[in-house]
Amino acid sequence: MALSTGPFKLLAVTALISSLHVFADSEFQWNKLKATDKLNWTPCYSGLQCSLLEVPLDYSSPAAGTASIAIARYPANCSKSEYRGPILLNPGGPGGSGVDYVVETGASIATVIGGQFDIVGFDPRGVSYSTPTVYLFKTEAERALWMKPSLKFVYPSLNQSADAIAQQWARAQIIGQLAVNRNEGNYIQHITTDNTARDMLRITEAFGFEKLQYWGISYGSVLGSTFAAMFPDKVGRVVVDGVLDMEAWFSANLTREMTDTDKALQTFIDGCAAAGPDACAFSAPSSGEVAANLDALSASIKTQPAPVITSLSYGLVDYTFLRNFIFDSLYTPYDSFVSLAQGLADLARGNATTMYAATEVPPFECDCNSTTPFHDNFFESAWAISCGDATPENDTLAQLQEFYAVEQKLSSFADLWGNWRVFCSYVSFLLQNGKIEARGFQGGGNCIVRTASKAGVSFNPPSFHAHGSPGPFGAPNTSFPLLVIGNTADSVTSITGAKSTVDAFPGSALLTIDSPGHTSTAVPSTCVSGYLRQYFQNGTLPAPGTVCQPDGVLFPSANATTEDVTARELDARRADLIEAGRTIGRAVRRVAAQRYP
Ligand SMILES: *[C@@H]1O[C@H](CO)[C@@H](O)[C@H](O)[C@H]1NC(C)=O
Ligand SMILES: *[C@@H]1O[C@H](CO)[C@@H](O)[C@H](O)[C@H]1NC(C)=O
Ligand SMILES: *[C@@H]1O[C@H](CO)[C@@H](O)[C@H](O)[C@H]1NC(C)=O
Ligand SMILES: *[C@@H]1O[C@H](CO)[C@@H](O)[C@H](O)[C@H]1NC(C)=O
């Protein structure tokens, strides 16, 4: 099934971090729009249209007030008769802004999928421009003192020190307490995936369509699958891409997602050894030696962190930094492996600046008097959604340590991934202190059943979460088959999630991408974009067993140039597709770079 091209150099170099909101903030005042239950479009950004849609905050209780969903569309450019309706997007996170995503990628997604669709980004409830927006901190300065902005992209390594997990557990209690204290209007419990699925139906209906068309990346797979399970007869086209296992997600146990992370690292190690020192700066004669050098470097940094001062900022390359730098690179190997190798090689020579400079941000500055809400609430919304979705997690520290011990057997990246569990482990503390009721604040998971049945929506199966043990999860007969996309060595969503989702939705099709990288958007592949286009345009599914190959190489040979390879190998359409794919990939990457403290 592969459309193979020769190696070509990557067309651009992506910084790991850049401001997520650089596209959106400066250009449009969302607070000037009024939310109504219809879509009233106002021109926004460049060539886009924006609208605020009013939806119930609590679908089972209209009196509880409303939420307003920020929506931006890159409009279809076809004639009325060719128009095929909206395709909703979710770029992952959770907590990623769909508005920012479509501002950046609308044109590229239209290039891939076709101009007959409105390409629609929306901020899920709780996120960014949608209200109520989750704010746990009163000001940006307060937040910055709790979570250093310079460590924005970092998961603290639970192996950094003997008490790291205890520290993280204790911090999670503070966050849980802040949420209780500052939950004005009692809204946080409604910031859950099942409610966003209901919002997606409202958005679709407001466009005048009955069935959802959707492309969800990473966490967006949870949203898409939840929608399909709740509204199986409303599935028009649903693509889930970089798929999380539903049971894992809804029980805050992402252990099984980590099973391919080491495989992804191995592609770096093997690729680097094979590429040789010209193409991979960290190369060694064998894979075993590359791996041993990497271990030695990690051990050395753990003992002695490297201080760095640049013209922009200053900080440490310590064990946590190094672990995150490596883990991060695994998301986007075609963009990142060459620079990962350079960073490691320089670090091994005693120069930590290369690695540090790749992710540094300017020192924090703000108007300390400002009380206006700050727009970037990725952490807060990610926390509310993922912990709100989970079966109430009431782990004690001892239980967490046990959990971590199990995780470590599954992946050498458990030290980073384990944070997801730790972060939602505030419930037992709050229970003991009488701050919440057992089925109150934390009960997102239970909410699915409760609100769904009250609203007359049949969630499948109805017992989902009722007894704290989720699953099975799915629907026997969706009105159109899902397209499920999984990479063979995805560092964040192992392909087991794609497989369990295909099993949960009989009739759906699995498209496998034979590559490392997180989601299809991390892999240059005209094979994949062809299947996406066919699915949305004609409803064509890939044949069982279809595997796409990447159109890129991890370590391009040092003397291949962009010009000769593009001229030789790519016709104009394919070059456009590859470039469009890279734009989409970079935007997804920026979402993923926003992390937990
Ligand atoms: C509409 O958009 C598509 C996708 O970007 C593009 O290929 C096509 O040329 C556009 N058509 C018109 C008439 O502008
Ligand atoms: C988490 O999931 C893993 C893998 O499915 C399982 O072995 C483990 O028991 C689960 N842990 C908890 C606390 O449920
Ligand atoms: C370290 O690496 C940086 C960036 O690659 C380079 O600019 C700098 O000159 C190097 N410093 C030393 C002491 O080699
Ligand atoms: C902040 O507010 C205080 C008290 O109102 C005022 O004295 C100070 O000048 C303000 N600072 C800035 C930077 O606006």
Ligand SMILES: *[C@@H]1O[C@H](CO)[C@@H](O)[C@H](O)[C@H]1NC(C)=O
């Ligand atoms: C973390 O520490 C444990 C125990 O010291 C060790 O077994 C494990 O390999 C370490 N993991 C990493 C990623 O360093």
Ligand SMILES: *[C@@H]1O[C@H](CO)[C@@H](O)[C@H](O)[C@H]1NC(C)=O
């Ligand atoms: C945690 O929840 C479980 C199931 O809901 C319950 O059996 C257990 O007693 C709780 N543990 C604590 C420490 O609250």
Ligand SMILES: *[C@@H]1O[C@H](CO)[C@@H](O)[C@H](O)[C@H]1NC(C)=O
């Ligand atoms: C599945 O849905 C289709 C179309 O809605 C219907 O024809 C078919 O009978 C359904 N099958 C089952 C097993 O419900």
Ligand SMILES: *[C@@H]1O[C@H](CO)[C@@H](O)[C@H](O)[C@H]1NC(C)=O
């Ligand atoms: C969709 O089907 C039509 C008619 O069979 C065909 O002309 C077109 O090329 C197909 N589009 C895609 C993207 O496969």
Ligand SMILES: *[C@@H]1O[C@H](CO)[C@@H](O)[C@H](O)[C@H]1NC(C)=O
């Ligand atoms: C450079 O290109 C030449 C000819 O195009 C090729 O034979 C050689 O193997 C290449 N060298 C490297 C390091 O890729």
